[in-house]
């Protein structure tokens with residue numbers, strides 16, 4: 001069977017709501033495919049009991065339908081569903097790259113971002129390409145209505161996933177529908193600062209540019225222990241901390257050498273209020289990889 005891996009991702013990075021994304025180097029979803037008369041889905045791994053195997057309801061199945069590439073699709077989940085770490089995007093991204101390779105379609109990686117986003121839309125109800133873009137293209141990505149840009153960056157990250165459930169639907173439901181002009185100006189300034197930071201591999205600029213005062217506070221209120229974890233991570237050396245995607249995971253940016261301290265500080269902060277948490281220390285990584 002043809003095997004493709006695709007990584008966990010973090011969307012938004014604070015100031016880039018529905019626009020920015022980064023690929024991790026782990027955890028990963030592993031998707032294996034072989035040609036078949038009709039599409040079937042098998043799922044194992046972390047949280048697999050929550051993943052539908054009906055191809056019409058599974059992101060990878062919808063991708064196969066969109067591409068016209070029926071296949072036996074075997075998914076080994078490494079990215080926990082409903083985590084804020086792009087779980088459904090990882091499966092959709094790996095499936096899109098795998099099926100395109102299997103049937104030798106002439107889609108570019110950018111084409112496959114929009115195919116995988118359709119897979120996400122069919123399953124979650126809303127198409128956000130800000131997780132599938134880094135899962136397919138790797139690095140730091142910027143998604144617009146009609147295009148996607150990516151750039152490699154070498155920056156240490158710590159993702160912290162508390163044992164808390166926040167649905168994307170709930171996390172979008174708490175957002176205001178408008179922002180005022182001064183807030184917009186502040187957010188654009190921060191997003192631009194973050195983008196320069198990615199080009200310079202500068203964790204200080206990236207951390208400053210993650211600041212955002214509309215989406216992040218609304219969602220932080222859904223995550224018990226959020227403020228405590230941010231304070232602890234910052235004291236341990238994080239240059240910026242925000243909600244990863246729709247949450248409940250948090251994303252911290254650090255200098256090289258500070259990841260272990262930042263990860264430990266966040267776990268301790270959650271454990272101090274009896275919430276288990278696990279962390280992933282990673283660099284900004286590559287996108288989907290054919291093995």
Ligand code: HSE
Pocket residue numbers: 011012017018019128130131168171172245246
């Ligand atoms: N940008 C999306 C959000 C990512 O924050 O709601 C999660 O789908």
